[in-house]
Amino acid sequence: MNELVMQIAGATLRGLLPYPDLPRRLAVRRRAWTLATSVDWPRDESDADGDSYARLALLRLLELQRATRRAVQTRQRESSALLARTAMETCILGLWCLHEPTAADKLRASELRNGPLMLTFLSSAGLVPQDLIRQAVGALGEPGRLPDVRSMAQLVDSKTGASLGIHLYDAAYRPASHYFTHATGAALLRHVTADYRYSAKPAKSWARRAPVRLADACVGVLAAAIADRIGNPAQVRLFARYAENHADRVLPPMLVTTGKALAGRVNISAIRTTFREARMTKSRLELELSQDQDSGEREARVRSMFVSLTASLGVEDLPPESVQPVLDFLVKKVLDGWATEHANRSSTSAGTSPLHEA
Secondary structure, rough: HHHHHHHHHHHHHHHHHOOOOOHHHHHHHHHHHHHHHHOOOOOHHHHHHHHHHHHHHHHHHHHHHHHHHHHHHHHHHHHHHHHHHHHHHHHHHHHHHHOOOHHHEEEHHHHHHHHHHHHHHHHHOOOOOHHHHHHHHHHOOOOOOOOOHHHHHHHHHHHHHOHHHHHHHHHHHHHHHHHHHHOOOHHHHEEOOOOOOOOOOOOOOOOOOHHHHHHHHHHHHHHHHHHHHHOHHHHHHHHHHHHHHOOOOOHHHHHHHHHHHHHHHOOHHHHHHHOOOOOHHHOOOOHHHHHHOOHHHOOOOOOOHHHHHHHHOOOOOHHHHHHHHHHHHHHHHHHHHHHHHHHHHHHHHHHHOOHHOO
């Protein structure tokens, strides 16, 4: 349990503290620009393939990275979150273009579908009939629809055998959309304070530096994928390392929101008492494991420890059917982990005993 707390604390500190990397960022941006512009854009757009659009996505990401950093530096929290979300979507689109053979055709078809919608204002103003607009745009080709962002992420992961696309979507894109982009209940409730007052300024639902870290990571991810496509392992390592270092410092919006909701309700003294109880419980369990005592008593002690922790976090008023499954999972996880640790320690001790050596 202490190890878990240390891991969470370490991840939180990485997400909150500055990460000066100006020389590396300049090098990454310079090489990413060269990578994106290494091939001229075809004079006939129909000759552009998925790789061409992926390089355009990288150019777009470089500008979004700059804009996101500027918004973070000037403390424009809403703008930085929206820019970071756009960077994620651009990154996933660029990766999708690299791995979907018909990506270029689908992009062009989606523009033909959206063309009449973009020109609706002409018919609303009585200048050109909507039917005529559709007829003119339809003559350019068959309209189509792009897959949604999650479907793009799933295709990328299926092609690469990884889970990066879905991880980006689930950890950051979806919650950023929920809290910042769309008019959801959670987005509206950001204007209600903890003491039930109205606030013109919404609550901060994301760590200040998280958006720029995410934009940095997106640049590295897409640049590494393009460098891998052209067979440049040195650049792949540079971009991948850059992406990994920044991705490790992104706190998901949900984690920040939950942490702030609990901050005013946490009883620090009770948490300290719970950790002392956890250490005592672990020592007692190790003794009982060595003596093969009743497992039911061990489970009861661990469950009591987690009930105390729940109370110290101020979430004891949640419905039991919501809390109980989580408690059951944590109790089993802790018991299994401590049992495995005890077994490993026992086998190590037996392996280094004088009798074993003889």
